[in-house]
Amino acid sequence: MKTKLLxxxxxxxxxxxxxxxxxxxxxxxxxxxGFMQCGVSTGVxxxxxxxDAGDWQGFDPALCRAVAAAIFGDPKAVKFTPTTGKTRFTxxxxxxxxxxxxxxxxxxxxxxxxxxTFAPVNYYDGQGFMVRKSLGVTSALNLDGATICIQTGTTxxxxxxxxxxxxxxKYEPVPIExxxxxxxxxxxxxxxxxxxxxxxxxxxxAAFEKPDDHVLLPEIISKEPLAPLSRxxxxxxxxxxxxxxxxxxxxxxxxxxxxxxxxxxxxxxLPAVRRLxxxxxxxxxxxxxxxxxxxxxxxxxxxxxxxxxxxxxxxxAIGLExxxxxxxxxxxxxxxxxxR
Amino acid sequence: xxxxxxxxEYPLDVFQRILQNGPHMTIANDFSGEVEPFRLSMLINDxxxxxxxxxxxxxxxxxxxxxxxxxNVVANFAERGKTFSFAFLWEPASYDIxxxxxxxxxxxxxxxxxxxxxxxxxxxxxxxxxxxxIFGVAIGxxxxxxxxxxxxxxxxxxxxxxxxxxxxxxxxxxxxxxAMLPAPRQAPVLAGGFVPTNRGFYVPAPVWENGSGILVVVxxxxxxxxxxxxxxxxTKQAATGEILPVFWIRLAIIVLPVILFYFLLxxxxxxxLPELKGFNFQGGGFVRNSFMALWIALSxxxxxxxxxxxxxxxxxxxxxxxxxxxxxxxxxNRTMNLVILPQALRIIIPPLISQYLNLTKNSSLAIAVGYMxxxxxxxxxxxxxxxxxxxxxxxxxxxxxVVSLLISGVxxxxxxxxxxxxx
Numbered sequence: 001m002k003t004k005l006l007x008x009x010x011x012x013x014x015x016x017x018x019x020x021x022x023x024x025x026x027x028x029x030x031x032x033x034g035f036m037q038c039g040v041s042t043g044v045x046x047x048x049x050x051x052d053a054g055d056w057q058g059f060d061p062a063l064c065r066a067v068a069a070a071i072f073g074d075p076k077a078v079k080f081t082p083t084t085g086k087t088r089f090t091x092x093x094x095x096x097x098x099x100x101x102x103x104x105x106x107x108x109x110x111x112x113x114x115x116x117t118f119a120p121v122n123y124y125d126g127q128g129f130m131v132r133k134s135l136g137v138t139s140a141l142n143l144d145g146a147t148i149c150i151q152t153g154t155t156x157x158x159x160x161x162x163x164x165x166x167x168x169x170k171y172e173p174v175p176i177e178x179x180x181x182x183x184x185x186x187x188x189x190x191x192x193x194x195x196x197x198x199x200x201x202x203x204x205x206a207a208f209e210k211p212d213d214h215v216l217l218p219e220i221i222s223k224e225p226l227a228p229l230s231r232x233x234x235x236x237x238x239x240x241x242x243x244x245x246x247x248x249x250x251x252x253x254x255x256x257x258x259x260x261x262x263x264x265x266x267x268x269x270l271p272a273v274r275r276l277x278x279x280x281x282x283x284x285x286x287x288x289x290x291x292x293x294x295x296x297x298x299x300x301x302x303x304x305x306x307x308x309x310x311x312x313x314x315x316x317a318i319g320l321e322x323x324x325x326x327x328x329x330x331x332x333x334x335x336x337x338x339x340r
Numbered sequence: 341x342x343x344x345x346x347x348x349e350y351p352l353d354v355f356q357r358i359l360q361n362g363p364h365m366t367i368a369n370d371f372s373g374e375v376e377p378f379r380l381s382m383l384i385n386d387x388x389x390x391x392x393x394x395x396x397x398x399x400x401x402x403x404x405x406x407x408x409x410x411x412n413v414v415a416n417f418a419e420r421g422k423t424f425s426f427a428f429l430w431e432p433a434s435y436d437i438x439x440x441x442x443x444x445x446x447x448x449x450x451x452x453x454x455x456x457x458x459x460x461x462x463x464x465x466x467x468x469x470x471x472x473x474i475f476g477v478a479i480g481x482x483x484x485x486x487x488x489x490x491x492x493x494x495x496x497x498x499x500x501x502x503x504x505x506x507x508x509x510x511x512x513x514x515x516x517x518x519a520m521l522p523a524p525r526q527a528p529v530l531a532g533g534f535v536p537t538n539r540g541f542y543v544p545a546p547v548w549e550n551g552s553g554i555l556v557v558v559x560x561x562x563x564x565x566x567x568x569x570x571x572x573x574x575t576k577q578a579a580t581g582e583i584l585p586v587f588w589i590r591l592a593i594i595v596l597p598v599i600l601f602y603f604l605l606x607x608x609x610x611x612x613l614p615e616l617k618g619f620n621f622q623g624g625g626f627v628r629n630s631f632m633a634l635w636i637a638l639s640x641x642x643x644x645x646x647x648x649x650x651x652x653x654x655x656x657x658x659x660x661x662x663x664x665x666x667x668x669x670x671x672x673n674r675t676m677n678l679v680i681l682p683q684a685l686r687i688i689i690p691p692l693i694s695q696y697l698n699l700t701k702n703s704s705l706a707i708a709v710g711y712m713x714x715x716x717x718x719x720x721x722x723x724x725x726x727x728x729x730x731x732x733x734x735x736x737x738x739x740x741x742v743v744s745l746l747i748s749g750v751x752x753x754x755x756x757x758x759x760x761x762x763x
Contacts, residue, residue: 089724089727090729092374107724113727114727115422143619143620144618145617145622146618146619146620151722152707152710152716152720152721153388153721153724153725157435157721157725160436160461161434165445165446172434172438172539173438174710175712176710177708178433185518186517188519188538189523189538190523191499193578230418233421269463
């Protein structure tokens with residue numbers, strides 16, 4: 001009797017599951033919903049923040065808006081979900097968000113083991129240290145015995161352990177959930193050092209009352225290629241994110257901006273520009289989008305360089321140099337595959 | 341013929357049938373008369389079958405629900421290409437933990453990180469339960485005080501703590517420590533080498549040198565001595581009625597030999613004092629603010645509940661007991677210790693068990709202030725770095741289940757030892 005019941009239960013359950021597992025075609029889901037869901041960080045000045053009207057702005061949300069514009073022609077068709085270092089992967093894997101655009105480092109285990117697909121890198125970063133000037137520390141190698149604030153659940157936690165072990169130094173880790181908490185602890189002097197990606201440190205320092213009282217140490221102890229990501233197993237969706245980003249970078253390379261995109265599409269004779277803006281070829285249709293996908297993405301917030309300058313570049317309060325993130329032909333390593 | 345005695349009361353027709361069929365026929369069959377053929381509608385209409393029907397339907401629905409959940413998880417795991425395996429526990433954890441009671445480095449495996457977290461949870465829960473009991477009993481008794489101010493203050497305390505979520509108390513305590521205490525470089529060294537800083541409290545720590553083993557043996561021996569003395573004093577009181585100052589004599593038995601041997605052996609236990617070196621104080625012991633904040637907040641919060649248990653336990657003892665005790669000439673403190681409390685304990689302990697369980701489970705809020713308990717290590721960093729949500733969460737639930745069952749098991753044994761003995 002019992003075994004029969006069990007078999008019955010399992011059988012019905014197997015039927016029931018068909019409805020509950022997420023369907024594979026993210027693009028269809030997104031189109032059906034009418035908006036895309038994008039996971040961003042809980043707040044890093046310049047990279048992701050809410051403006052006075054409560055809308056998400058910044059380097060990372062700008063990419064979400066470009067993708068939304070590529071799909072719907074409307075950069076506002078995005079719903080943002082703030083995620084912490086701990087919650088971001090669960091949010092993406094469970095389908096709560098369709099893509100993550102938040103300072104997330106591409107690593108082997110996240111790609112292969114956690115089953116995510118990374119788009120090309122949109123910010124080349126590395127882990128740095130910030131200390132008070134008054135401590136007189138000039139190198140990370142002087143940090144033996146220091147108390148260090150660190151965001152838990154990030155790659156920086158692992159790099160830190162490796163770096164101090166390799167240099168035979170001791171430290172006292174203070175695990176923190178979000179950037180805001182870390183900032184508060186650091187400013188209260190509850191930790192001597194704050195470590196995270198150098199871009200995040202610069203951004204955080206820029207928001208301090210007296211940024212000049214704090215210095216970033218010269219050592220960069222890791223490679224942190226930050227890239228947007230989506231779930232494994234949906235190549236079409238991954239392609240849309242990948243080529244939207246490539247389009248933004250190629251646009252900078254070809255001199256296409258938000259302001260001149262329409263004009264260039266009508267008048268440019270360069271084949272590369274014509275392909276990029278959809279005047280030639282049917283790249284958009286092949287992606288499952290309209291042929292104006294790329295021009296919409298570029299018009300959403302400008303090309304890669306424009307987005308960089310607007311939110312985190314040298315003229316903003318964040319004041320980050322392009323550095324490694326210059327185009328390949330301008331001394332950087334930003335090198336997008338061509339549309340062809 | 342061997343007639344059943346009860347046969348006398350049988351109705352006539354049954355009696356006749358027994359005569360026809362002989363005495364060995366079973367009585368039950370006789371009463372039901374003709375065996376009624378089973379019809380399907382009887383499953384609902386017949387009282388004899390109805391409860392079985394309902395039970396079987398309920399269990400079938402329950403198993404359907406469980407089966408649906410399990411197969412849903414399996415299907416979704418398969419779809420994402422995830423496997424179910426505990427092999428990750430043996431890979432290097434690669435992260436550091438600040439408070440560790442056992443040897444652990446970033447090269448140790450994940451399971452050891454989990455053990456470090458478990459020990460941190462247990463230390464917090466153990467010290468928290470002790471502090472909560474002490475505060476709770478004191479506050480509960482004070483709440484019944486005849487002193488108007490004291491009893492009102494305790495009411496305010498109890499209502500204040502009981503009605504605000506414990507997470508807020510934890511965050512408040514943590515913020516208070518990091519905002520109000522000085523940074524290490526500005527921190528004053530208080531008497532006895534105690535240094536409060538916004539990172540934690542540095543305290544002098546004992547250094548065990550040669551001969552300290554003997555001292556420990558002496559200490560243990562004096563504990564036994566004190567216990568033996570207590571028994572002897574009790575028998576003497578029972579026999580002669582003479583009451584000795586047991587507390588002071590016991591204290592002397594415990595303390596004096598240890599001090600004597602400490603100097604005889606040439607001071608084998610030294611003190612390591614914290615000293616400012618580089619970024620922080622070095623040497624001595626270090627109690628982190630995260631631990632202090634949790635410990636204080638959890639024990640004060642739980643103490644408010646325990647205080648109410650104690651108050652209700654004491655008030656449940658009839659006033660006649662107190663009056664009887666007074667009329668026998670017992671002073672109020674002895675009345676409380678010898679008459680009221682032993683009876684009140686029977687009422688206090690069962691709810692006390694659930695307060696202990698609450699405190700232990702509430703300790704999983706530790707990550708809010710960066711205390712590395714098992715939720716922070718296994719359920720936090722390990723989960724995040726390996727992406728094994730299902731496995732780590734199952735292990736975590738198993739851990740809290742086992743600990744809770746152990747605590748209630750131990751407390752139940754204690755409860756039955758103080759419970760009223762029916763003879």
